[in-house]
Amino acid sequence: MKGYNQDFIFDEESQEVVRRYEQAIQNRTVGYFDVEELEVIIDYYLNCGQPKESSKAIDLGISLHPGSTALQAKRAKVYLASGEVRKAFQILERTHSSNDPETELMKGEALLRLNHESEAHLVFSSLADNTQSDIANLCLDIAHVYISNGYYKRALIYLEKGLTEDPKDIDLLQDAAFCYEQTDKPDTAIEYYNRIIDIDAYSVESWFNLGLVYFNRENYQQALDAFDFVTVIDDDDFGGWLQKGNTLFHLNRFKESLECYRHCETKVAYPDILQVFMGECYEKLDDYTNAKNCYERALEINPQNSDAWSGMGICSLELEVPEDSIRYLLKSLEFDAENFETWVYLAEAYINTNRVKEAEKAYKKSLKLEQQQPDTWVALGNIYIDMALYQSALDCYLEAYKQDSALENINLFLSIAYYKLSDFEKTIPLLHKALDLNPEASSIFLDICPEAKELLHKH
Numbered sequence: 001m002k003g004y005n006q007d008f009i010f011d012e013e014s015q016e017v018v019r020r021y022e023q024a025i026q027n028r029t030v031g032y033f034d035v036e037e038l039e040v041i042i043d044y045y046l047n048c049g050q051p052k053e054s055s056k057a058i059d060l061g062i063s064l065h066p067g068s069t070a071l072q073a074k075r076a077k078v079y080l081a082s083g084e085v086r087k088a089f090q091i092l093e094r095t096h097s098s099n100d101p102e103t104e105l106m107k108g109e110a111l112l113r114l115n116h117e118s119e120a121h122l123v124f125s126s127l128a129d130n131t132q133s134d135i136a137n138l139c140l141d142i143a144h145v146y147i148s149n150g151y152y153k154r155a156l157i158y159l160e161k162g163l164t165e166d167p168k169d170i171d172l173l174q175d176a177a178f179c180y181e182q183t184d185k186p187d188t189a190i191e192y193y194n195r196i197i198d199i200d201a202y203s204v205e206s207w208f209n210l211g212l213v214y215f216n217r218e219n220y221q222q223a224l225d226a227f228d229f230v231t232v233i234d235d236d237d238f239g240g241w242l243q244k245g246n247t248l249f250h251l252n253r254f255k256e257s258l259e260c261y262r263h264c265e266t267k268v269a270y271p272d273i274l275q276v277f278m279g280e281c282y283e284k285l286d287d288y289t290n291a292k293n294c295y296e297r298a299l300e301i302n303p304q305n306s307d308a309w310s311g312m313g314i315c316s317l318e319l320e321v322p323e324d325s326i327r328y329l330l331k332s333l334e335f336d337a338e339n340f341e342t343w344v345y346l347a348e349a350y351i352n353t354n355r356v357k358e359a360e361k362a363y364k365k366s367l368k369l370e371q372q373q374p375d376t377w378v379a380l381g382n383i384y385i386d387m388a389l390y391q392s393a394l395d396c397y398l399e400a401y402k403q404d405s406a407l408e409n410i411n412l413f414l415s416i417a418y419y420k421l422s423d424f425e426k427t428i429p430l431l432h433k434a435l436d437l438n439p440e441a442s443s444i445f446l447d448i449c450p451e452a453k454e455l456l457h458k459h
Contacts, residue, residue: 238264
């Protein structure tokens, strides 16, 4: 934390204190350290993620300075870091000092983590109201406690209080923008990120976060503008290049998206996922050979990447090798059986190999995982038409219509199902609607229902 809790600064003097302490431990001698030196040692180990070593230093400190409330407070800090919150709170209650903001901060945090939110609020509000100086930093510290425990609305109370004192504090603005995102107020988050950019036009973090807000709202052009600034300010910001690539993909600018992905190819933490992204770009460009090459590279890196196996299956389907497609898609489902889209592609591959029953099962599995798929309901309905299960087909088409009444040829499919069920009163009006949208509808209708030629002439 910043301000009253003060980030640990490991300067040359501190290094010397730690070296002297470690030398004493190594030589199994008990040297003398004053309280301030011990606090440096304790904070050093906490900062390094070694709470056990901090505890040892506290034990030594208490033996040297048994009445030190500062060392007791450090023990509470170690307990908080180790997750032993109740022990921390008991110490803080015994060493209560309303004049020590850091102790009060820890007490408030302990109460919050013990689910005593109202009591924590009283501690924090009293601390903020009674502090005479550096209110902005204190409010930031309190907000950090709330943020780390998921209380974003509470955090905003203190962030806004801090901004009243210092409207241009970038740390306060950044955290406030983040909290507005978390509380589903993206417009306000955008406003706060723009306030930071007005103060510091070269704030890469703010441009990046602004881009993410736009991206999540599907405002892809504005997201692209923000990510452009990230990569212009810092050409080596691979996160910016990656998100710029993702944004261009959603804008259907696949060649440019590929260029962005190539820019960070050697830098990402998960290179197999990047290869999948690149493969998807090649797919959109109908370059299935290069797409498969990307997916193969992804699988060399991570053989359990379900998206890469699925991509291989989709490319094989497009290259009219359905047997290979089935093999790849089944492999993908071994690692992610809940991906409803993979089940749809598997069904299509089964249809291309005349395995209709397997296709039916795959479509039904996909719809069980995700009901909102009008196209898949139509595809399943078409299978039932071929199987002469006309009521089942009609049920599927009606569900598709309910989900998307503007779905291509949905009126035609419904008219076919009603005709097959001899419900001619519904057949003809639906066929008229279909013809209004597609002049070829009557030809398709007669291909499936050739016996209806006389009925069509009559109407």
